[in-house]
Amino acid sequence: MKHRSLPLGLGACLALAALSLLLPFGPLFDSWAWLVWGRELLDLDLDTGAGPSWKPLPVLVAAPLTLAGDAAPELWLFIVRAGWLAVPVLAWRLAARLEGSGRGAGVAAGALAAVSVVLISDDFTSWVRQGAGGLSEPVLVALVLGAIEAALARWHGLALGLGLAACLLRPEAWPFTALYAWHLVRAGEARPAPVALGAAMVAGLWLGPDLLAADNALEGAERARGGGFEPGDALTVLGRALEMPLFLLWPASLAAVVVARRRGGRVPGVLAAGAVAWIALVAAMATAGFAGLPRFMAPAAALVCVLGAVGTVWSLRSLPPRAAALATALVILAVVVDGGFRAEKIAGELERARDDEALLEPLARLADAEPGLFSCRPLSVGDFRAQPPLAWELQVPLREVLPTTSVFTPGGTLVVGPRTRPELTAAARSRGEPAGRAGSWEVLRTGACAEP
Secondary structure (H helix, E strand, O other): OOOOHHHHHHHHHHHHHHHHOOOOOOOOHHHHHHHHHHHHHHOOOOOOOOOOOOOHHHHHHHHHHHHHHHHHHHHHHHHHHHHHHHHHHHHHHHHHHHHOOOOHHHHHHHHHHHHHHHOOOOOOOOHHHHHHHOOOHHHHHHHHHHHHHHHHOOOHHHHHHHHHHHHOOOOOHHHHHHHHHHHHHHOOOOOHHHHHHHHHHHHHHHHHHHHHHHOOOOHHHHHHHOOOOOOOOHHHHHHHHHHOOOOOHHHHHHHHHHHHHHOOOOHHHHHHHHHHHHHHHHHHHHHOOOOOOHHHHHHHHHHHHHHHHHHHHHHHHOOOHHHHHHHHHHHHHHHHHHHHHHHHHHHHHHHHHHHHHHHHHHHHHHHHHOHHHHOOOOEEEOOHHHHHHHHHHHOOOHHHEEEOOOOOOOOEEEEEOOOOOHHHHHHHHHHOEEEEEEOOEEEEEEHHHHOO
16 A cells, blocks of 8 residues: 555545444443543543543543533544554555565555454454444554554654553553663654653553542552453463464464565564564463453454465465465465354344444433433442443443342332343332333332332
8 A cells, every 4th residue: 555545545434434323333331431431531520430441542532522412422433433444454554565565466465464454353342343332442453553654664753652542542552662662762763751751641641540530540450350351361362362363364474474584674573573472461461360352462463464464475476376376276265264254243243233222222312311210329220231321321420320230229220121130120120119111121219219
């Protein structure tokens, strides 16, 4: 992809992201929570005592969006989906740059890299679901690929800025950005004072809000360790990482490193080492009790897609014509078979996203139309997914909407829905007074809240 085509590609991403807002897919749990925190941040009344673990960048971006009121969720989805769509554009560009021929081989490498990143596998939250629901990992991958591209183009200030932004999304980005910053300072490409200021900013934005809002600078880290996901051991995390890119791309990435080294090139080896180190960091954090989810390794998987695409093209070009033709056919077959199994899951994931939005929409509509219905406290929900969207609609902190799965609040307001445990719903109906209903959601009151 030529230099002048990058703005065109990113412009197309923005246009497609805007069009995607016509689709019936809403934000996921974390995205709603960031919007709630963004609104509170603007009001100087941030409360991080409940919800997902704290991430600075999503909240900093969400804060000004909340000035748009009911349009804020759509604006957030627009930003994340633009980032999701930018990932294949940036992967294409990086693969074409690394392939280096500037001819058809570069186009082939770029195309394979772009297709591969779209087909990244994640059995917990699929890659397409992350984009549809507004999770932050697609933006993280776009920032990492953009930072690498900027560094290779010697736009050091932009590369460092994108790296610092990535640091505000995942802690795994910290050591890589620190190493790059140290390299720039040592080479005289950056001054120590601004770099130190950037590092202090990252530390302050990670620890400061939880310290001020929850009286514990490590509140987010502690919640991340108990976030309901089985962390697994290092081997489990490694297995998840191996499944993410197309299987062909792992040996092809190794081929890219070997060929580049023979040619005197260092970049593929550095990028491969970075991908392995990123996976190792996620594995180490998993052994410490944090969730080693595949999406946390998405930047590493994207780099394998890029390097694997380059290694595939280089390997094919090194063969005699007849052998190259046969090998090309086998590569296409492998990509079609592996990619086909992955692609057929996309329709199901989009259907699931549509169903999730259709499930939550009646409750949000009820909260918007009758906020007083939920005014008697404590307010509990029998489905944790409803906590942040309900808090957003009611304009209350997340801690004022309490998820519950097995204990029926003796007095207060309880919201039950289609995913509430049946025994909890039965107990609520037998002990509570119905107060409202929307679709498959019921609002019940008990104790003093049930008194006329």
